[in-house]
Amino acid sequence: MRPDILFPLFAPVTSLPGIGPRFAKLFAKLTGEKVVDLCWHRPSGIVDRRLSPKLADAPENAIVTLTVVVGRHRKPASPRLPWKVRCSDETGTIDLVFFNAKEDYLAKTLPEGETRVVSGRVERYGSELQMIHPDHIVKPGEIDRLLRIEPTYPLTAGLTPKLVGRAVQAAVERAPALFEWLDPAFQSRRGWAGWQESLRRLHAPQSLDDLSPEQPERARLAYDELLANQIALALVRLQQKRRTGRRLAGDGSLRGRLVAALPYRLTASQAQAIEEIAGDMAAPAPMVRLLQGDVGSGKTVVALLAMAIAAEAGAQAALLAPTEILARQHFATIDPLARAAGLEIALLTGRDRGKARTGILTGLAEGRLRLAVGTHALLQEDVEFKDLGLAVVDEQHRFGVHQRLLLAEKGQSPDVLVMTATPIPRTLMMTAYGDLETSRLTEKPAGRRPIDTRTLPLERLEEVVGGVERAIRQGARVYWICPLVQESELVDLANAEARAADLKRRLGPRIGLVHGQQKAAERDAAMAGFAAGEIDLLVATTVVEVGVDVPAATVMVIEHAERFGLAQLHQLRGRIGRSDKPSTCLLLYQAPLGETARARLKIMRETDDGFRIAEEDLRLRGAGELLGTRQSGMPEFRLADLAVHGELLAAARDDAKLILDRDPDLAGPRGKALRTLLYLFERDAVVKTLRSG
Template structure:
């Protein structure tokens, strides 16, 4: 149960003064439906009204607060509403005009009576040789000067949501901040000179300078640390729960692994051997394994997966390998099955295509234990799929699997081990915040003999030259990928639609051109990709759906249109689709040039990174630095935690502190029963890490 002290923060924003259902719906778009969501939406800007010059010292375009005397009202002539109502004002230095369009004269006469002194605030303009402020933001009696805020926070807005309304709602949320128990170590708070959580929240919502909006501000640092600590503590609790829950020892006798190693036409790299040692140690332990293997494109993760599966089978258990697409599942099957031909290990492929008696036969064989390894898409974990004794689950390229989906996966087998593989190198900061519940291994080394892909950047104006180069490659019996960023033409965005490019290339190059994009049905996509895989198609025009998957050794050219619009990590993944055979391969990055016929400085720097290195881990770090965590995988469904205040890239030092702190907390107070432990439970609920608290109770 959430602590009662937090209940006022988890109520609907309609409980705030002046927030009805319509305003609540608008606030929901930019912040969220609850008061806590509004609290965690910090100001993004600041209106500074502290400048108090005399009239003639005010500069054009400057936001000022002036103390003026009202001299004269000049209403517009009758019937001429396009002319503004003018109020002439003065101070010791000179005159300024306040201009109001479509104004009510009774309102202005009441608020700006002739001869009265007023404080007015707004942006100064120069008009007809004089100074004016059009529609001042504030008009205040000097006796009531406190009513004019010197600093006004600026919040994210949406259509029809006014800044004044949003500010008032946020202020109402801040006023509901309860005095929460301190969950941080007092020594840390003293060292960093951090305020309490409620004080930090109040301060963050009342910035008084641009510096107060940065990550260096002590209030924001405190709040970011709280959020990171909630993330790291939740992951630590999940790790603890896993280590505490019974696993099974899968040690094996090495017979099958040695047989397959002997059948391999190559030796494993040092990195592959190191990762296998880590996996086998985990599998032999009495606790459950949940390990992430990060391997760059072409680093040989499938061989590692196969040897891990064989370790489980040597121990008398079954193994399952899940791939994100049918074509990738099929490729895994076609790689693994021949290597097992000389052993008595049975391997089967199960996809959504399997129907009727064929599917039933596979399910029956699996349940009776006749099938040792099952490879397939998510269909292998459907409700009607039962294993006799599932010991190892391998999930390939499922970075969209969240923490609790991984936990649920383990329940398919009795104390099953889980190995997650990804070809997307994850920067360390994101790995800590996203995969902190797992042990992490990296395969950075490439197998010997793989030639680096020649990467070049060209302007889109050279499209016909590229088309001719593609024609020559196809005539040599090579295959080509051509990637575009959109499915259909959009008048508002000048990006080449994949359908338009397909029609153009088909006209130029003939019938050996295929098209695949995300809006096609799975069966249609698979049919085209299979035709390319079987060399029935020479050129595959596609969106980024081919980022993960197809292994075509004869593909030697990757063309990417509007490369400046893609993330570096994504471009690297796409580039990894070529260079898998023994021929030299090329990646052509086509960019839209600016008015000078050049590539912008930022875009040039990004593409240069790609040209200079093929180390996916270096590229991933640079991509994260340039684009931030939100866009890192180019998908809102990435599975990365959606931090409201913290930024895993800018707050790396805080993240490391939070990880160390959470490790220490769990070692000293594993059930969070001490005074600080109870306060930390409040922190977990505050940042909606409720699932982690439940693990305390279930354990």
């Protein structure tokens, strides 16, 4: 149960003054639905209201706080015109201007003849001073409340700066004093205040420097968030170690036949990864291991050999892929090898119906089918395994931990192998996969050649089309990547549909089109035509980013390459260079390039090392943007910035290990404070797994 002391923070935002159901929907979009979400909504700027001149000295276009006497209200002749209130001090006059004004509100707020303090931006209109919609209007006794520096916050359409600022301040005032969960010596060394005081200081910046992620109050709160993350992951790992799995150790017979059927020798890192996986599977605790391999490094073969270990031990194995294209491709790679080793393998996707589907389900339930490859269809309730020993999850960042667990629930504590072709920087590895052991494939299979990567301005498009035409005549197959599916009024970027039509007109009919808005069957047909050589050039959006394998493709053109992230460019480029033929990637950019875009394209020219590219991407873009989507399975940090707080993350990881070594059930005094921390950052699920409740 969440501690009572946190209840005010986990109340809905409607419990704050001035937020009704209509505004609650907008706050849910901007910050979240609970009061605590507003506490994590950081200031993005400041407004200094301390300048309080006489009217004659008020600088134009500056924010000032003025003490004035309210004069005559000038009601407009038409509702479309502004309402003006003439005010003055002993040095001059100013008009306060209101559009769509309510007469009774203005009469009450600005009564004629009385003194008021107004704060806002002063402008000159002709020879007159004016202030349009003052930010604040108060009585003289409240002037001290205004003469200060005020934080400003990110907004969304429909919410005003005043409303958001007031709501955040009300949320921060609700923050209770909590028992300290930090180690006293560590806290003292860092010079950090307590949690409550740090939160208050975060929302009361006195200068632009105070908005820096390195400021003590932000660093303290970032550390709290990272510590909650690391303890949660360490607890998950502890639970896995406590679970009793079973030893899966084969005799090597199937693996021997599979390796003999391969058209090449395993790389050193493939052999090492298989050894690590076999060691985990032979241990009594269930394996949870991450297999990281750059594009084309041979992860599918490693997964198949791991699946063979399960089959040798008399159990079943399943591989879960995020898309049908990827599932079919894994099946195409695995099926001939499995057959050569005498293993039958089934493919299950959402498209399978009727007798074929029933046959597969029966085979899995009876245990006749040892191996299965599939999409989310494998997670459906009616899919039962007789004895699932190994679950392989591909492209983990496309699935949350939830789906990983769903597949694991299909067996009795099966081993889990998670694969990704998205190289993940070390700091992100620690935050997202701290519960996993890791194997890395660092080499490309023998015979692969480096890709010649060049950057060209879009003005040279005609030359590029001519070059592509010559390449096709010499037998090349070409990817042409566009950032948009259709024309957009909002951005002037190349769109796939128009580009495909244009290239068809110039190069002939053997042009295909693939994008995310097509029906799956249409998309698969275009991909199959390209793979079979019936299509010479495939125009596509980033749907081809992950896992599409056409070894004959040797040319890639990426339009508006400056609009893509580094990791995405690297993934796209990885679709070529998958054979022993030379390959070329052309990155077309719209000049002039910004600093970040230029750095990104420079790195792409310099290296094809996915791990170096991932580290650079984190440095250039920050963790929040790096994986593109909230559904990435990566934790979303509100206070920590991994590009800045990497050293704090390492400290939090060490701290979490030390804490759980001493007090694995968080039962001691510091342990109880840490439980509150886990609830504060909504890591409730792991608290429930603790044996002492």
